[in-house]
Amino acid sequence: MQAARTSLVYRLARVPLFAALATLPLLADDWPQWLGPQRDGVWRENRIVEKFPAKGPKVRWRTAIGGGYTGPAVANGRVYVLDRQLGPGTSNPSNPFAKVTIPGSERVLCLDAADGAILWKHDYDCPYAVSYPAGPRATPAVDGGRVYTVGAEGNLLCLDAEKGNAIWSHDLKKDYGITTPTWGFAGHPLIDGGKLICLAGGEGSVAVAFDKETGKELWRALSAKEPGYCPPMIHEYGGKRQLIIWHPESVNGLDPDTGKVYWTYPHTPIRSGMTIASPRKFRDLLF
Structure with a gap:
């Protein structure tokens, strides 16, 4: 039974991402990052649909893309998402837990929120x-005419949101002397004022802040065997x-500026480094 569930999850992860995007043109609010504008999962638009039709909402468009687990970021009439393209003649292993090197590339795609047309693609070689x-x-996180992405193997990119060209980039594994976590780099990037804050890993660099305009490192903090997700x-x-x-060894409160x-x-320590859920605040409590 467990094997069947694992196989089902693996297959569903490869379905083209059209369902989540289908009704985006109906929304007035942007959703430019993980959990929305205030990173709290709350939609503050006043035109909330109270009830879907019996057959579900009308599909406005579909666009086939590659595999992946990222959510879409929506800003200024555009949808930004990442996907994976396998190398020629390559397939993923039947056992999703197998850690073997698989040729392929990652892509950042920009779609028109009105009709799903692909406006630009930025791809880079990325064996998994x-x-x-x-x-x-x-x-992805979108801010100030730029889109920021973190790939599964630690490729951190800052792209022009209009045209898709690279402005700056970092290879987190190379820059911080770390290895890829078991399930890849998965911490959604956070924009705070002039900073981009990411999870990296290693000694003294579990959390790293960059100047969002230049990519210059501003500070690094915390040590752990694994950064978590x-x-x-x-x-x-x-x-x-x-x-x-x-991270898998502790919960920490830091000054975001320094x-x-x-x-x-x-x-x-959390088994297999599986710290995943977003920390949430309720009154004076942290969950």
């Missing part, structure tokens, strides 16, 4: 050696904005 190799994991989040506690980083660690709550 991760479990569940269907495609990239992290949702939980996205960085910012919440306010005690009158201070705090960057919450949950990377200074305010507090650390250590816990028993």
Whole structure:
């Protein structure tokens, strides 16, 4: 039974991403990053549909793309998403847990939110050696005419949102001397003012902040054997904005401007490094 469920999840991950995009032209609000404008999963538009038709909402368009697990980011009438293209004559292993090197590339795609037309593609060579190799994991972040992406093998890109050309990039594995996590780099990038905050990994660099305009590193912080898969989040506690980083060994509150660690709550290391869920605030509690 477990094998059947695993196989089903693996197949579904490769379905072209049209269902989630089908009704985007109806929305007034942009959704430019993981969990939306305020990174809290709340849609504040006033035209919320209270009930879908019996046969579901009308499909406005479909666009076939490659495999992947990223969500779409929507901004200024465009949809940004990542996918995976296998190399010629290559297929993914039947066992998604197998870690073998698979030739292929990753792509950043920009679609017209009105009709699904592909406006531009930015692709780069990216052999995979991760479990569940269907495609990239992290949702793009769009801000100030730029789109920021993190690929499954640690390719961090800043692209022109209008044309798709690269403005700056980092290879997180090379720059920080780290290896790819078992299930790939999956922490959704966070934009905070003039900074882009990402999960990297290794000694002193679990969390890293970059100047979002130039790509220059501004600070790095925290050490752990694995970075985990939980996205960085910012919440306010005690009158201070705090960057919450949950990695497999501890939960941490940092100054988002400097990377200074305010507090650390250590816990028993999480099995397989699987810190995943986004930290959420309720009143003065952190979940």
